[in-house]
Amino acid sequence: MNVADSERAATRLRSAGYELTDSSEGADVLIFNTCSVREKAERKVFQRINHVRRERAGKQPLIGIMGCVAQLEGRAVFDSSPPVRFVIGTGATDRIPELLERVEDGEERVSDLGIRQETEVWDVSPVERHSKHIAFVPVIEGCNKFCTYCIVPYSRGRERSRTAAEIVTEVRHLSDLGYKEVQLIGQNVNSYRPKAVDGLEKFSGATPFSKLLRAVASTGIPRIKFTTSFPRDFHPDIVGAIEENENLCNWIHLPVQTGSNRVLRAMRRGHQIEDYWKHVETIKNARRRISLTSDIIVGFPCETAEDFADTLGLVERCRFDGLYIFKYSERKGTPAARLTDSVSASEKASRFITLERLQTSVQEGIYNSYVGSEVTVLVEGASARASVDMTGHTACNKVVNFRGTSGLVGRLVRVRVTEAKPHSLYGEFLGAM
Numbered sequence: 036m037n038v039a040d041s042e043r044a045a046t047r048l049r050s051a052g053y054e055l056t057d058s059s060e061g062a063d064v065l066i067f068n069t070c071s072v073r074e075k076a077e078r079k080v081f082q083r084i085n086h087v088r089r090e091r092a093g094k095q096p097l098i099g100i101m102g103c104v105a106q107l108e109g110r111a112v113f114d115s116s117p118p119v120r121f122v123i124g125t126g127a128t129d130r131i132p133e134l135l136e137r138v139e140d141g142e143e144r145v146s147d148l149g150i151r152q153e154t155e156v157w158d159v160s161p162v163e164r165h166s167k168h169i170a171f172v173p174v175i176e177g178c179n180k181f182c183t184y185c186i187v188p189y190s191r192g193r194e195r196s197r198t199a200a201e202i203v204t205e206v207r208h209l210s211d212l213g214y215k216e217v218q219l220i221g222q223n224v225n226s227y228r229p230k231a232v233d234g235l236e237k238f239s240g241a242t243p244f245s246k247l248l249r250a251v252a253s254t255g256i257p258r259i260k261f262t263t264s265f266p267r268d269f270h271p272d273i274v275g276a277i278e279e280n281e282n283l284c285n286w287i288h289l290p291v292q293t294g295s296n297r298v299l300r301a302m303r304r305g306h307q308i309e310d311y312w313k314h315v316e317t318i319k320n321a322r323r324r325i326s327l328t329s330d331i332i333v334g335f336p337c338e339t340a341e342d343f344a345d346t347l348g349l350v351e352r353c354r355f356d357g358l359y360i361f362k363y364s365e366r367k368g369t370p371a372a373r374l375t376d377s378v379s380a381s382e383k384a385s386r387f388i389t390l391e392r393l394q395t396s397v398q399e400g401i402y403n404s405y406v407g408s409e410v411t412v413l414v415e416g417a418s419a420r421a422s423v424d425m426t427g428h429t430a431c432n433k434v435v436n437f438r439g440t441s442g443l444v445g446r447l448v449r450v451r452v453t454e455a456k457p458h459s460l461y462g463e464f465l466g467a468m
């Protein structure tokens with residue numbers, strides 16, 4: 036979501052006459068896009084700002100921050116980080132040029148924490164997209180769920196869905212430009228609920244989101260991924276839509292957070308583990324093999340050794356294709372921050388490692404099962420490790436590296452998997468599609 040916001044900010048700035056640079060050196064203006072989901076990310080931005088200031092010998096750049104930290108801290112940033120001259124909240128991305136103009140006109144401290152205007156058009160120039168082949172398309176912003184540990188509803192405000200007509204038009208346009216993949220994004224994409232059915236009338240589906248999936252699939256763009264799905268709003272028809280449409284990728288990211296009903300309740304996730312099992316069963320029984328990935332928080336306040344054992348049991352049973360593990364990070368202003376953080380830092384670290392080990396062994400089994408099979412890869416560029424290797428993702432979102440040339444970038448290619456690593460596959464190029 037932050038990458039998508041940066042693309043949008045860049046679009047607005049360029050059309051206002053600013054030129055974007057590749058490095059911070061020599062830039063007249065620096066805008067930091069920030070994340071506040073965990074404390075570490077929040078701290079990092081202020082370290083970076085200080086670093087830039089120290090590095091710069093001559094004229095200091097105008098420094099601003101945007102994103103979640105900007106929204107939450109507001110004008111307090113001016114005192115805690117004096118080099119910052121402007122603060123752009125999460126709803127003010129489109130107004131960056133006007134705000135910057137005020138700073139350039141000499142106004143000392145400029146901030147905008149207002150909401151996005153209904154009249155603002157959600158467009159991003161292709162020049163500013165992070166890739167020429169894969170595009171992020173936000174379908175819903177914000178979050179109404181208020182899980183007790185999470186800052187997002189405070190930093191991103193209430194849920195707002197784009198109209199399907201607007202989304203489908205954007206995807207068609209991206210397809211015409213040669214994009215091979217769109218990723219529909221949102222804090223919880225499957226909570227998609229536009230004010231009007233505009234654009235969805237002729238599509239079947241049990242929920243607005245599964246209708247939207249079918250509508251986007253009908254554009255014919257080769258690949259559609261979507262993330263993140265929220266368990267409580269998960270409807271089996273999502274799997275139905277994937278089964279019906281080859282271009283809806285066989286990957287679902289469905290964060291569970293914990294394997295314990297007691298902790299789930301304390302997190303106020305609004306569902307029980309048994310409900311999660313049902314979704315996993317639906318996903319695993321699909322006609323096409325669907326990859327399943329998840330997020331888990333270890334060390335939520337009150338998580339006992341028994342609760343954690345339930346989480347291990349869940350991970351063993353679900354056999355996730357990938358898992359993001361986070362140590363609980365207290366976020367000021369959330370209901371969980373009022374609970375006693377009962378799990379010590381060393382216990383959190385130890386649970387993290389135990390869970391990571393288990394996941395690695397599960398993942399090893401899954402990745403090994405790909406050896407010998409053929410997969411389709413969207414080639415994204417040279418691999419970071421070896422420049423003779425190209426890298427890309429499968430539809431099921433696995434990283435695949437193979438010996439190839441840069442001429443293949445942006446193409447869908449067939450690769451035979453010859454080797455499995457813990458987080459990626461290695462294979463031989465068979466041919467472009």
Ligand code: SAH
Binds near residue numbers: 330362366
């Ligand atoms: N809307 C998605 C998740 C968005 S935040 C969902 O509810 O599933 C991405 C992930 O960050 C979460 O799934 C959670 O695992 C993690 N996270 C959020 N708040 C956190 C906190 N306070 N401490 C640690 N991890 C957190």
Ligand code: SF4
Binds near residue numbers: 179185186187188265
């Ligand atoms: Fe945060 Fe919960 Fe909303 Fe996800 S659903 S963004 S975890 S409040």
